[in-house]
Amino acid sequence: MSRFEDDLRTALRRKEPPPGFAERALARAAVERETLLERLLGLFRFPAVRWVCAAALLLMLLLGVRYQQARRARQEGEEARAKVLYALQVTGSKLQLVQQKLRQLEAERETQDSAEEDPATSGRKIL
Amino acid sequence: MRRVLFVMALVAFAAHAQDIKFPASFDKLAAKAEEVVDVTVDPAMLQIAGKFLAAQEEKEPKAAKAKDVVSGLKGIYVKSLKFAKEGEYSRADVDEIRSQLSGPGWARLVTVRDKTDDVGVYLKKEGEKVVGMAVVAAEPKELTVVNIVGPIDLEHLVALGGQFGVPNLPNLPAGQKPPAQTEKK
Amino acid sequence: MKELARELSVPLPAEESAGWNDFASLVREHQAMVFSIGYHFLHDVSLAEELAQEVFLQLHRNLKSLKSPSHVKHWLRRVAGHRSIDFSRHRGSMPSVALDDVPEPAAAVVDGDPMLAGKLRKLVASLPPKARMVVILRYQEDLELEEIAAALGMPLGTVKSQLQRALATLREKAARSIGEVYP
Numbered sequence: 001m002s003r004f005e006d007d008l009r010t011a012l013r014r015k016e017p018p019p020g021f022a023e024r025a026l027a028r029a030a031v032e033r034e035t036l037l038e039r040l041l042g043l044f045r046f047p048a049v050r051w052v053c054a055a056a057l058l059l060m061l062l063l064g065v066r067y068q069q070a071r072r073a074r075q076e077g078e079e080a081r082a083k084v085l086y087a088l089q090v091t092g093s094k095l096q097l098v099q100q101k102l103r104q105l106e107a108e109r110e111t112q113d114s115a116e117e118d119p120a121t122s123g124r125k126i127l
Numbered sequence: 128m129r130r131v132l133f134v135m136a137l138v139a140f141a142a143h144a145q146d147i148k149f150p151a152s153f154d155k156l157a158a159k160a161e162e163v164v165d166v167t168v169d170p171a172m173l174q175i176a177g178k179f180l181a182a183q184e185e186k187e188p189k190a191a192k193a194k195d196v197v198s199g200l201k202g203i204y205v206k207s208l209k210f211a212k213e214g215e216y217s218r219a220d221v222d223e224i225r226s227q228l229s230g231p232g233w234a235r236l237v238t239v240r241d242k243t244d245d246v247g248v249y250l251k252k253e254g255e256k257v258v259g260m261a262v263v264a265a266e267p268k269e270l271t272v273v274n275i276v277g278p279i280d281l282e283h284l285v286a287l288g289g290q291f292g293v294p295n296l297p298n299l300p301a302g303q304k305p306p307a308q309t310e311k312k
Numbered sequence: 313m314k315e316l317a318r319e320l321s322v323p324l325p326a327e328e329s330a331g332w333n334d335f336a337s338l339v340r341e342h343q344a345m346v347f348s349i350g351y352h353f354l355h356d357v358s359l360a361e362e363l364a365q366e367v368f369l370q371l372h373r374n375l376k377s378l379k380s381p382s383h384v385k386h387w388l389r390r391v392a393g394h395r396s397i398d399f400s401r402h403r404g405s406m407p408s409v410a411l412d413d414v415p416e417p418a419a420a421v422v423d424g425d426p427m428l429a430g431k432l433r434k435l436v437a438s439l440p441p442k443a444r445m446v447v448i449l450r451y452q453e454d455l456e457l458e459e460i461a462a463a464l465g466m467p468l469g470t471v472k473s474q475l476q477r478a479l480a481t482l483r484e485k486a487a488r489s490i491g492e493v494y495p
Contacts, residue, residue: 004483004494005451011432012452017347017361022339025365029335029372080168080176087166087203088193091273094264098246101239 145204146251146259147274150223156216162209170201200277207271221245221265224272228261243267335375338384339368345453346392352448353396355437363399367392389453390463397441431490435482443478446471
């Protein structure tokens, strides 16, 4: 070993840390009773983790919004369909009433024609 | 006891508003009614309904036929009042509405009046083209007004005959040929 | 290298292992080593203490995964070495010290010229980070080159060339700045 290396070895000899170092290290370790949640939260000190979580949250939010929009659109569609069908049903029932009346009238006319009754006494009119 | 079955008031586009204006007296009648049905299907809702009717074409073929009826329509308006007893409304109440259907553009398709009921079907026309339909049905305990705005293809309407209660219509306006086949319920 | 591998993998007999991983004892046993690696690298007492505290905190978290006393020692050297290099990257590679003396931490009485020792420490602190750490692990910890390569995750050849260049630089700087000529 050369003199130079001896001098280096001397210069780089281990030194004791400042007084109380061990107590401070132990105190820090004692305080650090991390729960799993705290460890996970600790990951947030990395920008990449924050960005990934923010992106994931944004994606979930967007998907949630899209799902709600789709659900709402489906509900609106069902409601619109039901309304239209109901309206047609009501329309149809009144048109059926007309048809029924017409048939009754036709039947009566046939009866009248065969019995030679005065149509004026039938009390029913078609306009 | 008055029960409101449906009250759906949607904002209709001004350009496609219903053809019939209900007088103030109609609201007073509604207050007396046991049951009120008020259905408004505006153009936006018709568009949505059209898509949904088309979507279920395979499952419900009659829904596809209904889609044919509503496609091109601008609005469907239904007001129906059911009363607990007879005599709750007068002919004058009905005539206020009917008078609008004798104005320009309207043609009476058929009216049947007897001791109990007075039902009329009217078509709104622009030239030979049908652009609307109205049905006014005055029954002893029920008064119903239906207004369909938009070009109605009567053949499609007839094709729905028997479905949703739409009957086979016997009398068509001049120039309209009767359909080759009609479906019955 | 084989001896190193054997040393790390041999489990301790039961009577020796009891208590060896007691955190408090480990801190007291290795605080000088860890602190000195940090101090000689960063040439700053408070930074060295901060670094050493972090290394021991990390030890506390990873204690269960360490298998033996020598595993702990190697682990501490490795972590202290890497942490020191990271510290220097974040805070600038050169220590923020002038050539004037800075307060030296308390040390045991040493042989030789303390003035020379102080100046040599400053020269070491002026080396590039990796070369600096190679020199510290070689002359503070008396590690063989293979052990240094394992601790720093560097190829053996790189460690050799880094050490040679570092020693040449230190000799030259020692001759120029402190008038000490080493043959």
